[in-house]
Amino acid sequence: MAKWHFEAKCVRPLVSWMGMVATAAILCCVWPTAGAEEATAQDTPDVIRLFDGQTLNGWVVKCKPQDNDKRGYWKVVDGAIMADVPPGSPHNYIWLMTEKEFADFELCLKVQTFSTSTGNSGVQVRSRYDDQAYYMDGPQVDINPPGPWRCGFIYDETRGAQIWLWPDVGRPANAKPEHAPPGWKWFHADDPTTRDAWNDLRIVCQGLRIQTFVNGVPVADYMGQGRLDDEVHRLRQVGLTGHIALQIHPGGTLRIRFRDIVLRPIRDAQE
Numbered sequence: 001m002a003k004w005h006f007e008a009k010c011v012r013p014l015v016s017w018m019g020m021v022a023t024a025a026i027l028c029c030v031w032p033t034a035g036a037e038e039a040t041a042q043d044t045p046d047v048i049r050l051f052d053g054q055t056l057n058g059w060v061v062k063c064k065p066q067d068n069d070k071r072g073y074w075k076v077v078d079g080a081i082m083a084d085v086p087p088g089s090p091h092n093y094i095w096l097m098t099e100k101e102f103a104d105f106e107l108c109l110k111v112q113t114f115s116t117s118t119g120n121s122g123v124q125v126r127s128r129y130d131d132q133a134y135y136m137d138g139p140q141v142d143i144n145p146p147g148p149w150r151c152g153f154i155y156d157e158t159r160g161a162q163i164w165l166w167p168d169v170g171r172p173a174n175a176k177p178e179h180a181p182p183g184w185k186w187f188h189a190d191d192p193t194t195r196d197a198w199n200d201l202r203i204v205c206q207g208l209r210i211q212t213f214v215n216g217v218p219v220a221d222y223m224g225q226g227r228l229d230d231e232v233h234r235l236r237q238v239g240l241t242g243h244i245a246l247q248i249h250p251g252g253t254l255r256i257r258f259r260d261i262v263l264r265p266i267r268d269a270q271e
Helices: 065-073 231-236
Strands: 005-015 021-030 059-063 074-077 080-085 094-098 105-113 121-130 135-137 139-143 154-156 164-166 199-206 209-214 217-223 243-248 254-265
Touching: 059 065, 065 074, 065 080, 065 094, 080 094, 080 243, 094 121, 105 121, 121 199, 139 199, 164 209, 164 217, 243 254
Parallel strands: none
Antiparallel strands: 005 021, 059 094, 074 080, 080 254, 094 243, 105 199, 105 254, 121 135, 121 139, 121 243, 139 154, 154 164, 199 209, 209 217
């Protein structure tokens, strides 16, 4: 699989995710076509590792009270965050959410899925969990193992919206394989031809624009004027700033792994 590379842009200090202060080059994700299987990202002034590879420090599980016994579906195994949902599990949404919030950023992560999964997942961005209603509002970048052509699409989980943002086709069932970009690709780790494969997911949020890239292929390019800044999203305080979260969707079995979760804040239009 592709190896993440980073290129320096300038030098200045920044407080990292763990509170450490350092001075080093700003890094941004660059997607090559070949390389080894491991990312080389390190904490630097403008690169924040959201996952330390060993613990869920900096993350919190969010779910309905009746699913408290299923918080352990999220765990760290062999250097990756894993969601492991057994067959027949009666559960609602179970989220793994960052404690911190982010506004404009470039997020890179690796995702491993399996063809035997019948359930759905995704990456929430600029989102917020309502602890009274037990609901996560905000945009989600879809990860759909049963139909991987959908990976990288953007769905709005926000109450009062709940439609596809990209492609602009309305309700969930309206998304079709023909909406996937030419050359899209997704690899399952249990496929004999791509065994143990990881997929590269890149998400760029800047202003009202959200872009997604899957294994180097541009997927979604959404301009959110009139939607991400409308009354519904302002009420929920989502769309322009908020948390990042990983999803376990109700229904179906799911085995999915995440690693090398790296965020670069974007501070101005020149970055």
